[in-house]
Amino acid sequence: DAGVTQSPTHLIKTRGQQVTLRCSPKSGHDTVSWYQQALGQGPQFIFQYYEEEERQRGNFPDRFSGHQFPNYSSELNVNALLLGDSALYLCASSLAEGPNTGELFFGEGSRLTVL
Amino acid sequence: QKEVEQNSGPLSVPEGAIASLNCTYSDRGSQSFFWYRQYSGKSPELIMFIYSNGDKEDGRFTAQLNKASQYVSLLIRDSQPSDSATYLCAVKTTRGGKLIFGQGTELSVKP
Numbered sequence: 001d002a003g004v005t006q007s008p009t010h011l012i013k014t015r016g017q018q019v020t021l022r023c024s025p026k027s028g029h030d031t032v033s034w035y036q037q038a039l040g041q042g043p044q045f046i047f048q049y050y051e052e053e054e055r056q057r058g059n060f061p062d063r064f065s066g067h068q069f070p071n072y073s074s075e076l077n078v079n080a081l082l083l084g085d086s087a088l089y090l091c092a093s094s095l096a097e098g099p100n101t102g103e104l105f106f107g108e109g110s111r112l113t114v115l
Numbered sequence: 116q117k118e119v120e121q122n123s124g125p126l127s128v129p130e131g132a133i134a135s136l137n138c139t140y141s142d143r144g145s146q147s148f149f150w151y152r153q154y155s156g157k158s159p160e161l162i163m164f165i166y167s168n169g170d171k172e173d174g175r176f177t178a179q180l181n182k183a184s185q186y187v188s189l190l191i192r193d194s195q196p197s198d199s200a201t202y203l204c205a206v207k208t209t210r211g212g213k214l215i216f217g218q219g220t221e222l223s224v225k226p
Binding site for chain 1: 157219
């Protein structure tokens with residue numbers, strides 16, 4: 001049973017560039033959430049996708065956008081990168097319905113460095 | 116006021132002792148509470164969840180919830196060096212059900 005997979009694991013970009021991060025949820029899961037985790041901080045909620053639509057959004061600017069595909073996989077796009085966007089980006093999958101909603105399964109993350 | 120607050124630590128305990136990790140939250144209507152463990156350089160993994168007031172035990176771990184005080188805690192009995200990690204408290208909010216994390220408490224268990 002494959003868990004949550006993310007790609008790429010590490011990447012380096014320069015200010016102003018754009019980046020796309022990818023995530024495949026755990027088998028059977030239909031909801032994908034994205035988090036940004038700066039060094040020494042807890043994960044910050046970016047947004048959540050369900051049924052190919054953004055269902056919830058945190059306090060992140062419009063430079064952060066996403067997409068969910070019919071197979072439940074998801075992408076996170078960040079435009080006009082800033083130095084402050086350097087962080088670990090975590091994808092988490094879960095079930096939208098059932099007794100265990102809210103239990104997140106995390107991928108290993110994509111470490112983004114902006115120079 | 117932050118939505119979820121934890122003691123930032125680091126918290127250092129000797130091997131075999133009880134480690135106590137605390138968390139408060141601001142959304143009084145929150146119903147679901149989670150503790151995640153994150154080893155350095157790794158992603159968070161779920162340890163326990165609790166929905167009802169009182170205690171919930173799972174092996175060496177006990178989660179405690181007091182909704183009136185908006186307080187949730189995690190006790191780790193017989194702490195082991197392998198328990199050394201950052202512990203993240205997470206609360207499922209009433210506003211859309213997103214999971215909000217605290218800043219984490221770093222725990223160090225000394226042999």
